[in-house]
Amino acid sequence: MCILQRYAFITIAIFALIASVHNPNQKLVKNCYSLVISSLALVGSTISIRHLYLENNPPEIFDCGADLGYMLDAFPVTQVFPLIFKGTGDCSEIPWSFLGLSFAGWALLWFILFFVLATLVIFFENTED
16 A cells, blocks of 8 residues: 555655646646646545555455556456455554655545646636636
8 A cells, every 4th residue: 555655645746747848828727737737636535545454454464465466467457456455464464654644645635636726726727817
């Protein structure tokens, strides 16, 4: 789960960088960038919520499971995503916390912030005229 959250952060950063370098003047293009970023933030939030659930409700059986690369090679994508979200014993561990929040908690806060900011860009872009 930590790795998937990091992928979401990296993808958001890439799209934000592309949007800032491109600096589009058209509303439609700005809205598309914002829609992609807000969608990625929702995906990241979903992963973070699941991770927080696993931290607070650890599974009874400790099983690290297969890594993502193996699962993508061995199973079709339609079977990989349910396997990813089943969770493993690793995800229930909290390796560090800051101000009372674990990585998953901080990630959720940042994903919410990214979603709100990207949504505000869409809202204000469409009210400007």
